[in-house]
Amino acid sequence: MVRLPGAFAVCAWAAVIAADRFSLRGAAMPITTEVNYQLAMPPLTMPNRLAQAQSLYLRKHAENPIDWWPWCEEVLTTARKDQRLIFLSVGYSSCHWCTVMEGEAFSDPEIADYLNTYFFPIKVDREERPDLDSIYMQALQMMTGQGGWPMNLFLSPENLVPFYGGTYFPLEPRYGRPGFLQVLEAVRRYYNQEHGKVRSLQTELLDHLQQAVQLQPLQQLPANLLQTGVEQNTGVIAAAGVGPCFPMMPYANLALQGTVYWDSREQAYRVCAQRGQDLALGGIYDHVGGGFHRYTVDATWTVPHFEKMLYDNGQIMEFFANLWSAGVKEPALERAIAGTVQWLKREMRSPQGYFYAAQDADSFIQATAPEPEEGAFYVWDYRDLERLLQEKELANLQAAFTVTPQGNFEGQNVLQRRHLGLLSDEVEAAIAQLFAQRYGTLPNGIETFPPALDNQAARSHPWPGRIPPVTDPKMIVAWNSLIISGLARAATVWQQPNYLQLATDAAQFILDHQWQGGGYTASIMMVPPRSWPRRKTMPC
Template identity: 60%
Template sequence: MANHLETSQSLYLRKHALNPINWWYWCDEALEIAKQENKPIFLSIGYSSCHWCTVMEGEAFSDAAIALYLNENFLPIKVDREERPDLDSIYMQALQMMTGQGGWPLNIFLNPEDLIPFYGGTYFSVEPKYGRPGFLDILQAIRRFYDHEPEKLMAFKTEIYNNLQQSALLPINQADILTQDLLHQGIDSNTGVLQPNDFGRPCFPMIPYATIALQGSRLKQEYTYNPQALSQQRGLDLVTGGIYDHVGGGFHRYTVDNTWTVPHFEKMLYDNGQIVEYLADLWRKGSRQPAIKQAIQGTVEWLQREMTHPQGYFYAAQDADNFTTPESFEPEEGAFYVWSYQELESILSEKELAQLQQEFDVTVAGNFERKNVLQRLGDGELSADLDQALAKLFTVRYGKPATAIDIFPPAKNNQEAKNQQWLGRIPPVTDTKAIAAWNSLMISGLVKAYSVFQEPSYLDLATKAVEFILQNQWVEGRFQRLNYDGVATVAAQSEDYALFIKALLDLHSACPDDPQWLEQAIKIQEEFDELLWSLEIGGYYNNSTDAAKELLVRERSYMDNATPAANGIAIANLVRLALLTDDLEYRDHAQQGLQAFSSVMATSPTACPSLFSALDWFLYGTSVKSSREILDQLNSHYLPTTVLRIATDLPEDAIALVCQSTSCLEPAFTIDQVLEQLKSVY
């Protein structure tokens, strides 16, 4: 018998629809029932491509004894973090306050009266493991605590609530510290985060950190860490490591080791958008290793083939796991992507296999459960034989050569994955919802790649996605975050506004003689300011007042995680709009926003690299006014805090005018002079 999740639009929630647990989705009715029946809320938050979420669904959440106790003593609620990042952010922060760590699945227990959490964890096993009790024992202990320790419960709740409130209300630094010194300190601290780790910890892309390091590499400043070397190395680790799918394209979520070898195999749209943009910037900065261009091209080909809806928007994610046969009971992690040595011997010629072993980390023993994740040993051009070898592996995986596949249809759920007649391996499930923020990250990546390589298909993909959002994501005058098969839903949050406005500004930069993208950015910025800007303390709230009524606190996102913080992106957008429109109110807003977060920038710089990118824009933002021909040439250069404007009234024989804030330099008569003037600003 299905629970309340059966008709949910969320793939993640539907995966739990047949659990014996009587799951609810987050809604007023569920919250009211918990209150009336005096049942603690068991809130479980995850996402469809999360490996350990999948494991727990098949173990603890499918266990009859656990379900019986949970249904009788708690009100279980499932939340897709991709639908409600605001809820996820609050309760993840609470979990980190309780335990010092976080992750997904996020499992947390709330008091039904006020929704304040009092206990939490991540993955809970059915049986006792690693010195920890089984999940049923934990549930029983929590219910006893709730029933018999009211004073301790109240004290614990009060502490958590006060800490959440304090975290949301940052102290405002009254002094003006938005200086070059603060920027340089932030660049240095965040560059240090990119240092190779020698402790066996996982490796994540961490693009906001790499981005501010790359920006810092152009400034005339001595740093403790070398931003040029570390930002370049991050790019090379990404394009040569096992985190990149060298057969099918696209980047996995992260690697479980510190050598960039074995990935956690899910592919997230937000990672791929950020990485493509970053690699394009690296190329513009002068890192011209062939592996960088190959990875950009391969990722866009994967995006077109597997992640693009016919209407033009991009899907959210692909799972880490896939079934190896239609009869398989559970999917296996990474099976779609890895190769046994015996498979490679049977597929490739001796010469091809020998070359593969010279260029990639391929052995008989393998590097992942006796199979091989392909990891490159160099960053140069691949030989024709190696290209042929990878093409053969592609054909085995997908059932056809890449040249014969325009669209590889997604498996939308486990049933489709198992029941379709696949010519190659059974693919992972694809979460086909559209998320405005993640689409925007991919749009920005495509636009930057187009500006560098002038590949028309990149711009075409980006433009179609933008047009889909503009035409479909407004309902009754309000921007919507999600789209499920043509149905827009869930009010947009700050990251959706900020990242889509950025995407529009990036598109305007690539096509500066087309005014529609800037006009749309200005229009959406007005809506963003009206609904989410904090008049009292500055910065943007995560969501509007009418969408925040059931939240413990109203947060303003400033910490970078897997995606850049909304306020960092939004404040940079404000500076860009000021430079593009000469409207200094945008700049005043940007200053107020930076001032609102200046205390955390000064005391915890590694929490907020995107805010330092915004400060870089604020201090060094410039505009170049010129013709489309000259602006196209400038677009191939790395100019991270420069906007491009069409001008038809330049002085005689001048080709460009460089301006900063309210003043302009003397007219420039050559491209080299323009570039020198831009450097002089730093």
């Protein structure tokens, strides 16, 4: 990772810069977070120009008092003409810390007034514009050494080059970070007073970006290059005792492929088997409803950030199928695959056959709650378990899962399996009772569960159980392709024709709606607000 010399001397306030270097990635934030959304309750305002955006993430910011713009030529031209700084904020709908910042700093009237007066605020969905996300994430990582979402950057209007940035900024100083209004004031003051230093930093940043994309002259490749690469990939997934924990499926799949060829295959085989077991047993897997969360915030695969992403689940399914085919016949793998397929069919599959993009980490405990809470749909209070289950049922559950009165996440329990092997019928029956508490019916009584398309729908629908997290219904061809591949591989390994049918239906949708004139018209088909998908070609 390139660190720009002097990058942390960009602004004139040492405390702000030092604070921004602390745990920029959301995964490194404290596990226990008591976010006081009441500090930033917005006044009654008219929706801003994001209200009619196709992106769910952008529409989530439509009620902010901030005068948000989407990324477009009009705002870029106006910013150049007015010589006003651009504040660029990039995120995605299911991102937990994006949700936190929307409810805190972006809903605060004082911050909104300052942003609207001195900046052009632009909001971008990284799933809608991966090109912008990629280039600006590289810039953020070069400036700070880290990255993550929400990604917040300050750009000069004439060249759109950033000179300062970070990820989550709290409303008030917290976690060793400055309050967001302090950041805005300091950035504006520095830009106005130190224009030469800003230009110097931007030039250095552009030089590093250009060097990063330049191809080096082709040299003689060593004979062991592929083996070295496989061993390095194996080392990535072998690392233990360090959090946060991501699935890292591209590394794991390559390491597993390497077990066929070299002398180090036994070690790689053990490492890959352990990665599969960690995923199948850990709290990263939803043992009640199926599907994998994005990552865990700890080193023990226990407490996840609770968003579920389609691309993760497709890659994990394919890895599990490859692992089983390689000889790791662990029943926990098969159970996780079966549960994930049920989740896909129940909650993530559109009537047309394609799969939705993601589900939020946060959900409402009650319809009257001002803001959703992280993990509310998934975690279990011990007293609720005592009320739901008979004494013997609870004892069986505790023998199979880490369930305690103290909990492992803010006083509540994320289920994590204690042992490999099959779960007993008694434990499965207890899990079915938890499913019924969450969804309002036992697993065999439900085929499809309607998605909550926004917070209003989540609050207003008469859900038979808990209020679910919001589902982002956009269709992303690349992510659907990953789930198609995972389903097809699992169908072959476990001889499940229904898995293959799901994959076939999704592939047929892509061919029917995204393929024209010998090529794909778009990588993303956005779903218009409050309507079922229809054919749509997105601009580049």
